Amino acid sequence: MKVLVPVKRVIDYNVKVRVKADGSGVDLANVKMSMNPFDEISVEEAIRLKEKGKASEIVAVSIGPQQASETIRTALAMGADRGILVKTDAEVEPLAVAKILKAICDTEQPGLVIAGKQAIDDDSNQTGQMLAALLGWPQATFAHTLELGDGHAKVEREIDGGLQTVEIKLPAIVTTDLRLNEPRYASLPNIMKAKKKPIDEKSPADYGVDVAPRLKVLKVTEPAKRSAGIKVKTAAELVDKLKEAGALP
């Protein structure tokens, strides 16, 4: 079974983002970029399936600028087999991403798509679900554990009150949550090997998808800042201050 893994290039998890002074967005110049952390978990899960003999081939797809090929290389170095770069300098919204991925699924015919539950830049949490709807496939979002059976998958999902288990027919979409696995680091030999793995270059037009944004971003601003308050000396004083502030019932 072929597994498709979409990977997104985003500002590195550890970088503190800065809002541009003109309110047009977030400063991306000279900022370290990395693979979206949830997508790393997706790549790792796909590789584990392959190691268990449940997946035959892993295809990593990224939609973005030329540099997104580096994100694909990271996936290849971890253990994916080949890549598809859908090159565009536009900011592609989740619905357009889902449409491109649908077209890729139509030709690649994967048995499973494993996607990150959300990208840590726009925090939309939409793409996997949208792709599932467009394909008419079932989904298991926020996966905590994944178990592949014959023609179906059993997935434990992280939900508000705890964990929920669903069974979905394959082909299907799974989106990953934090605790599904711990992604591996690529070893140096694997990084070298990844340089020889193929990456196909495409454009959104090849898939007949219009990536023009539908939402208009009017501005991006800093959130309201909180300032440090006072330090108290004892636990009793803390309770008394909270009482005075009307914060206790």
Added chain:
Amino acid sequence: MTSLVIAEHDNKTLKDATAKTVTAAQQVSAPVHVLVAGSGCAGVAEQAARIAGVERVLVADDPAYAKLVAESMEALILSLAGSYDAILAPATTNGKNYMPRVAAKLDVPQISEILKVVSPDTFERPIYAGNAIQTVQAPSGKKVVTVRITGFKAAGEGGPATIEKASAAADPGISKFVGEELSKSERPELTSAKIVISGGRGMQSGDNFHLLEKIADKLHAAVGASRAAVDAGFVPNDYQVGQTGKVVAPELYIAVGISGAIQHLAGMKDSKVIAAVNKDEEAPIFQVADFGLVADLFKALPEMDEELTKLGY
């Protein structure tokens, strides 16, 4: 111009998230209808009918909707979508699960986790884990929106609204609910509690969380945790407050043994009052805390407990 709010409930009790989403819906497109999809959920429909500003409650009572499974919810909501200008759901794990499916099928962008309705087609939403706020304008046409419930006050009591039956849509039959393991607790839920007391890596073990629980029980507070405490296995993952866990905005948030990583702050910095106990006076949590106590939590928590007892809690 009507909007449809998808109710959040457990077939017995309507969740507070619904009334908060109704508040957002009224600012987008009034009047507001509420869809209660569930199984044996007549009582929930009656509760929804008493939310102020709700004109009509639609009830789809069918075993297929017992757990709000995404594929079934997509079919149901699409069967009703024609009559509405806007469809809104709370950004709970349920809403996040089914709403993008609806948006994709309607071929409209979804606007996720709105914090504020600026005007009926313009919204504020957090990006980069709340480190930036984006103002976006939706195109004309149907709006599909999920609502970050900490951004809105619950609509009050009113009504009663009329209750109508909605027919179940054909079930796609591609997924099924197998079971669930829910944390059992007598305490309020994290996302709706007025007071939250959370522990971090400084708690050192899951057993030590009883020190927080004692105080939580006195204050009717929910107990939360940082990602570090969850990853260390002290408490289950549904305790996690932060960027990738739950976002809370209670009247009072007490952070104990939590250093205050950006990812944790993203989940609690909109709380009205923040108190922090940490032995490291350089901990970033103190930069957002209204009241900070630099102390060993194993000494401070029993003392807080004692002081609360003195004050009659």
